[in-house]
Amino acid sequence: MTREELKSVLPHREPMLLVDKSELIGEDKTVSEYTVRGDEFFLQGHFPGDPVVPGVILCEIMAQSSALITRKYLEGRLAMYAGLDEVRFKKAVHPGDTVHVEAVLVEKKAMFFVIDARATVEGKLCCSARMSFMITDRK
Secondary structure (H helix, E strand, C coil): CEHHHHCCCCCCCCCCCCCCEEEEECCCEEEEEEECCCCCHHHCCCCCCCCCCCHHHHHHHHHHHCHHHHHHHCCCEEEEEEEEEEEEECCCCCCCCEEEEEEEEEEEECCEEEEEEEEEECCEEEEEEEEEEEEEECC
8 A cells, every 4th residue: 555545544644654664465464664754753852963763663664564464454543552561772763764564463362452563674673572452432
């Protein structure tokens, strides 16, 4: 899916839409990417002269990249973080980098999803996490 097509699944809009394209592989895996342009709001002061994508933003890129796994449950609903576990940051991400994310469903119970995600740049691990999401009604 392209960025515009993802808007039918994700509630995010600019400047918080952090996936350029995503593909569902089977029913339980997504492969996505986001290219850091350099003009994003989160780089303004993190850090002047040497901009680095904040770790929390890498986690958000991974979370948004997981959306296609939960897509059939999202009409009229939101996927909200329920937890972030085993988060590891291994390599800084800078403007010009393309972040590749692989997200795999580990567990699903009712409207609760556990997904393992890995973000890489040029094949090198930048961030990994086990993310939990609860599907809730929009309000």
